[in-house]
Amino acid sequence: MFLYILISLFIAFLLWILLAPVIIFINTDRNRYHLTLPGIFRGIVVPTKDFFYIRIWIFFIPVKIDPLKIKKRKKEKVTMEVKSKKKSSEKPGKINMIRKAIQTLHIRKLKLDIDTNDFMLNAALVPAFSTVNNRNILLQVNFEGNLSLHLETRTHIGSLLWILFKNR
Numbered sequence: 203m204f205l206y207i208l209i210s211l212f213i214a215f216l217l218w219i220l221l222a223p224v225i226i227f228i229n230t231d232r233n234r235y236h237l238t239l240p241g242i243f244r245g246i247v248v249p250t251k252d253f254f255y256i257r258i259w260i261f262f263i264p265v266k267i268d269p270l271k272i273k274k275r276k277k278e279k280v281t282m283e284v285k286s287k288k289k290s291s292e293k294p295g296k297i298n299m300i301r302k303a304i305q306t307l308h309i310r311k312l313k314l315d316i317d318t319n320d321f322m323l324n325a326a327l328v329p330a331f332s333t334v335n336n337r338n339i340l341l342q343v344n345f346e347g348n349l350s351l352h353l354e355t356r357t358h359i360g361s362l363l364w365i366l367f368k369n370r
Contacts, residue, residue: 218242220360226307228353239359299369306361312339313352321345 219242227236235247244259256267318324324343331341 220363221358223356224359226353226355226357228351230349230351295369299365302365302369303362306357306365307355308357309338309353309355311352311354312341313350314340315342315344315348315350317344317347317349319347 219239222240222242225236225238225240227234227238229235233249237243237245242261246257248255248257253270256269258265258267316327318327324345327343331343334341
């Protein structure tokens with residue numbers, strides 16, 4: 203009986219991981235950058251005066267990662283015979299897979315306020331942005347030199363794994 207309860211809890215946990223929303227939150231005005239899987243994982247990029255560091259919580263256990271202090275591993279020497287030639291072109295299947303993965307992102311909120319420092323391009327972007335704007339998306343052009351982005355998207359790990367499985 204205990205084994206059945208343990209197996210059912212494990213299956214419920216796997217379903218939670220696959221079906222729970224993965225939330226990506228970016229706000230450049232407040233310097234907030236989050237990636238969250240509710241109840242399981244949360245990652246935050248914290249900008250500092252030097253560079254930035256990453257704070258991660260896995261099951262409420264905090265971990266701090268400083269990318270400047272990460273030791274680089276020494277690469278093993280590889281002889282010229284073992285190296286293979288890299289193809290210069292991408293496979294079309296990979297581009298299609300990336301496009302479908304981007305399509306699984308559900309935009310909850312997108313607010314972009316941009317100045318390209320080219321007044322002709324800014325003027326051309328105004329009608330294009332006004333046709334794209336809707337309830338969740340607000341794209342604006344300013345002529346004052348400001349740049350800000352507020353983005354909140356959601357997706358599911360299960361849908362990303364399904365696309366990966368489908369395209370392999």
